[in-house]
Amino acid sequence: MNPPTQQCADSVSSAETAAPLALVHPVSATVCLTALQAEGVPRSEWSVELLVNADIRRGARMRTRTRLTVSRWAGNVETAARIAAELADNAAKHGQPFFNGCVILRLGTIPESGELVIRVDDANPVFSGFEEVKAMPRGVQCGLGFVQHQQARLDWHVLQDDDGVVVGKTVKAFLPVTETEAA
Numbered sequence: 112m113n114p115p116t117q118q119c120a121d122s123v124s125s126a127e128t129a130a131p132l133a134l135v136h137p138v139s140a141t142v143c144l145t146a147l148q149a150e151g152v153p154r155s156e157w158s159v160e161l162l163v164n165a166d167i168r169r170g171a172r173m174r175t176r177t178r179l180t181v182s183r184w185a186g187n188v189e190t191a192a193r194i195a196a197e198l199a200d201n202a203a204k205h206g207q208p209f210f211n212g213c214v215i216l217r218l219g220t221i222p223e224s225g226e227l228v229i230r231v232d233d234a235n236p237v238f239s240g241f242e243e244v245k246a247m248p249r250g251v252q253c254g255l256g257f258v259q260h261q262q263a264r265l266d267w268h269v270l271q272d273d274d275g276v277v278v279g280k281t282v283k284a285f286l287p288v289t290e291t292e293a294a
Contacts, residue, residue, distance in 0.1 A: 156219035157182075161199055163208040171199035171216055175229070178218055185225050186288040191218075194258050194284050198231040201255060202282065206233030209279070225288040229263075234279040238267050258284050 157178055161170050175195040179188045195216060202214040209215075215232040244255050245265055258265060263284040270279040 156217050158215055158217040160213035161216050162213050163203045167203045168196040168200045171196040175218060184220060184227060186227055186286060190261050191227055191286055194261060194263055194286060195229050197254060197258055198229060198282055198284060202231045202233040207235035209234045227286040229284045230281050232270055232279055232281045236269050236277045236280050238280055241267055
């Protein structure tokens, strides 16, 4: 194989030959285009199917705690695990499992703020009385009141497949990292 200076000297234009050639070599570059990330949307997401049974709360807590500890999330892991358990339990009691008897728990963080997004998908596309539930006093014991008591924002939307067919709903809790946790 020819040395780089000989290899490139043949392809150098006359305007470029006026400058001394030190070591000229071919340069290769690859450009990769990616879609812009929408603000407030988790960049990466982890998910697990949870069997709808008496152990759904424990399973949601354990898996959330493990995942957030491994990923070194800066927030309160125990609070996040409890919120995931409440959302999963709520889906089991008031929603409907998918055809395989499971609901889906998803965790993701928003890069700009470190905020954790906890999502639970179930096969029931309806959330009757969501606004009333959000407006209820924040209880510290259990359910969605507990979620709000922990300063998590609640939201939900209809879940659709790639063809736009409604397949269920997603209930979301956005849990911020507090200043004391981030320090």
